[in-house]
Amino acid sequence: MHDIRLIRDDPAAFDAALTKRGGEPQSAALLALDERRRTTIAAAQDAQTRRNDLSKQIGQAKAAKDEARAQSLMTEVADLKAKLPELEEQERAIGAELDAALAAIPNLPAADVPPGADEADNALIHTRGQRPEFAFPPAEHDAIGPALGLDFETGVALSGARFTLLRGDAARLSRALGQFMLDRLTQEHGFELVQPPLMVRDEAAFGTGQLPKFAEDLFRTTDGRWLIPTAEVSLTNIVREAILAEEELPLRFTALTPCFRSEAGAAGRDTRGLIRQHQFDKVEMVSIVHPDRSDEEHERMTACAEGVLDALGLAYRRMLLCTGDMGFSAARTYDLEVWLPGQDRYREISSCSTCTDFQARRMNARFRPAEGKGNRFVHTLNGSGLAVGRTLVAVIENYQQQDGSVAVPAVLQPYLGGATVLGAR
Incomplete structure (x- = not known):
């Protein structure tokens, strides 16, 4: 606003x-x-x-x-x-x-955001990690996944296109990834764990910028609530209509939730596999900070997401989105794109944005300065830490073995009872 x-x-x-x-x-x-x-x-x-x-x-x-x-x-x-x-x-x-x-007007871009029309104009910030080398042609996750328990056919039979059933090792690996991400964010980076509602009122969806312009991208319940497209909506609205003391800042929240998106503008895109689903799990990060600290927090939040990828041994790159590729509420956005050897390309796995005071004005979220008069609007930030389904895809493709099994990254083995390999033997 x-x-x-x-x-x-x-x-x-x-x-x-x-x-x-x-x-x-x-x-x-x-x-x-x-x-x-x-x-x-x-x-x-x-x-x-x-x-x-x-x-x-x-x-x-x-x-x-x-x-x-x-x-x-x-x-x-x-x-x-x-x-x-x-x-x-x-x-x-x-x-x-x-x-x-x-x-109806989007947030204004930060001064360092490059102008551009779409993802072709995004700027590469850095590339990290080593791409794996294979002695065989690497397969895509939808070819490897069924042996692990990615059941695409049953998901479609139950709910239609863009739904997948996870069974056995696939379900275990997905749960392990989500818990690993939460543990890093809460134990190493000071985020408070939250279990938020999955349905919100109009006011909450308006506060983070989903309404009124993007209603077609959301699912609505019969009683007029909205299924959250990301936990950003619930977590950011924790401070709706609040006046915080400056000493309370920063607030950092994280949650692992199902997310629901209609993908209204994605007809025909990524219809195979787990890349673009109507329902998916994601670990979300939200920070509520003093306006003077939002740029610093943006770098910190993005580094938290990168740390997950580093720990999993996945190659990735950080992109600064151009003006034409940013979301409605963002003033600046970094996308992290993970290397998928089966697709032979980088794909988005996390998006971290600073929204300055744009969402705070819509929510009337303010703080009381320790010195001086008058309340000020907080700054809000959000990011994926990470999208669990896409991380599952990345692990499957990067750790695939010639017999169709998948090696388990060392940091995930404690979450899987010490297992070092999943799938075919």
Whole structure:
């Protein structure tokens, strides 16, 4: 959500930032609405002031026994009394129109975000890890997976396309990955473990930017709630309508939850395997921080996600997304892309974003500075630490063996009863 006062102060800078994101300039239309609202507010205030003055004059006229003047003044007061509700309703209507217009505009990009239209314009930050070498042509996970317990056919039979049933070793490996990620984030990086609701109200989905623009990407329940597309929605809204003490910051939350996405804009994309599912598990990270620390926290959060990949021995690269590839609420986003030898390409496995005060304004989440007056909006950040299904894919493809089995990374073996190999023997 944007502050109309900041747009008033520098409309050219606001339009330039929108243009960088590929949008059209909007300050003129927004400021016209703002001027109408302010004019209506001023008219209502003037009418109320005039009404109060006239009420005093009526008393004076009656004291002077000037009934004609008193009657004239009373008639004017009655007219103003009838006019005030009309002006107040106009103010509400114009204010709602302005709020809706502001709510539909994405966050402005940080200064270091490269301009661009799509993923082809993203910037490589670094590449880490060693790609595995195979003495045989590496297979994709959907070819190896059935022997481990990835049951694509039953998943589709039960629920339709983009659903998969995990059985046996595949289910065990998925659970081990999720628990391993949570243990790292809570024990080594100070994130608080949360088990949040999987369904949220409109206000929560609006707060993190899913509503109103992206309703078609969500699943809705029969009673009007929304299934979370990521635990970011539940975790970030923990501070909704809150005024925190500065000493409470930073707050860091993590959760492992199912996530639900309709994939409305992904028809025909990644229909095979686990890459793009309607239901998937993900470990989410959310940080609520002082505005002066959000850039530092963005680097820290991304490094936490990279640490999971390092520990699993997976090769990956960090990309800085261009303006055209960022999400609606993000001011800057790093994507981590893991190497998948079966596909012979890098694929996204984590996305870490700083949203500055964009979500905080939508949620009215503030903090009370230790020094100085006035409450300030917090900054919010979110990231995947990691997407469990895609990490499962990465482990299967990178640790596959010629007999169809999968070697277990050393850090996961304690979570699997010491097993070193899964699948075919």
